[in-house]
Amino acid sequence: MTEIYLRRAQTQDLATIIKIIDDAKDLLKKNGSPQWQNGYPDQKTFAQDIAMQTNWILINGNQVAATATLQLTPELTYRNITQGQWQQPDEPYATIHRVAISSNYRGQGLSKLLFSNLLTVGQMQGIKNFRVDTHRSNKAMQHIVESFNFKKRGIIKINDRNDPERLAYELNLGRHHKLTRINNNFMQPLIDKL
Numbered sequence: 001m002t003e004i005y006l007r008r009a010q011t012q013d014l015a016t017i018i019k020i021i022d023d024a025k026d027l028l029k030k031n032g033s034p035q036w037q038n039g040y041p042d043q044k045t046f047a048q049d050i051a052m053q054t055n056w057i058l059i060n061g062n063q064v065a066a067t068a069t070l071q072l073t074p075e076l077t078y079r080n081i082t083q084g085q086w087q088q089p090d091e092p093y094a095t096i097h098r099v100a101i102s103s104n105y106r107g108q109g110l111s112k113l114l115f116s117n118l119l120t121v122g123q124m125q126g127i128k129n130f131r132v133d134t135h136r137s138n139k140a141m142q143h144i145v146e147s148f149n150f151k152k153r154g155i156i157k158i159n160d161r162n163d164p165e166r167l168a169y170e171l172n173l174g175r176h177h178k179l180t181r182i183n184n185n186f187m188q189p190l191i192d193k194l
Contacts, residue, residue, distance in 0.1 A: 002061040004110075006117035009046075009055040009067065016064045017046050017057065024100035028138065034162040035135035041098050049098070056121070058114045065105040066114045069097040070121060077158050078131060081168055084154025086131075088172055093129035094122040099141065111144045119148070119173070128173045133158070133166035145169045 009017060025036045049055035049069045058066040075095045078086075096118055101111055122130060133156055134141040146152075150169035157164040 004058065004060050004065075004113060006056050006058055006114070006121070008053055009050050009057045011047075011050055013057055013064060014043065014046060014050065017055070017067045018043055020064065020067055020100045020102045021046070021098070023103040027103070031137070031139075033135055033137040034160075035138055038160060038162060040160075045098070055098075056118065058110060058117065060105060060110065063104070064102065065110050066099070066101045068099040068114055068118055070118050071095040071097055072122070072125060072127065075131065077133075077156050078168065081154040081156050084152070084168075086153055086168075087151065087170055088129045091129050092127060093131050093170075094125070094127045096130060096132045099132075099144075112147070115144060115148050119171075123173065130171040130173070131169065133168045135163065136165070136167055142167065145171075 021036075021041060028035050029037055046055060046067075054071050055067060055069050057064045072094050074093075078095070096115070099111070099114070101114070119130065122128075130150070132141075132145050132150060134145070146169075148171060150171040153168050153170045155165050156168045158166055
């Protein structure tokens with residue numbers, strides 16, 4: 001079996017990430033979705049994500065199989081939600097953005113590994129609430145997040161001239177358990193390397 005793991009993206013991964021994103025844009029267009037059809041996300045977006053150490057890549061063997069951004073700071077577009085509300089509106093949360101699987105690895109279940117690893121990284125940072133948004137026509141992303149028990153909470157609006165409305169989802173882990181941030185001498189060096 002090939003080793004599969006998640007690591008932070010580095011500058012030398014940028015060209016591969018952009019290729020994966022361009023392929024994802026083509027797939028969205030082919031499926032009739034206007035999502036990602038206005039230039040976003042672009043190379044500058046991912047360069048910023050890499051510089052901020054928020055972009056993660058799933059490695060399958062020696063190849064980049066998927067990419068996603070795990071943002072641990074509040075998402076401005078999530079302040080206003082209509083046709084519903086956040087379950088945990090005042091709790092810290094992480095946002096999963098810019099998810100794409102390489103065309104070479106589609107249909108192999110790697111999106112589940114990607115999301116599972118992202119949730120683990122968030123948990124290790126003390127986060128128990130996760131949010132994601134997607135276009136109503138992006139059925140693949142809706143299927144993935146719903147399979148992880150994300151709940152549809154309402155509609156948010158982004159800066160998109162074509163169609164600004166996005167379905168907003170939220171996952172609340174460990175609501176019945178108090179989650180504490182790991183912060184001891186043994187684990188901290190490991191967490192710092194994430």
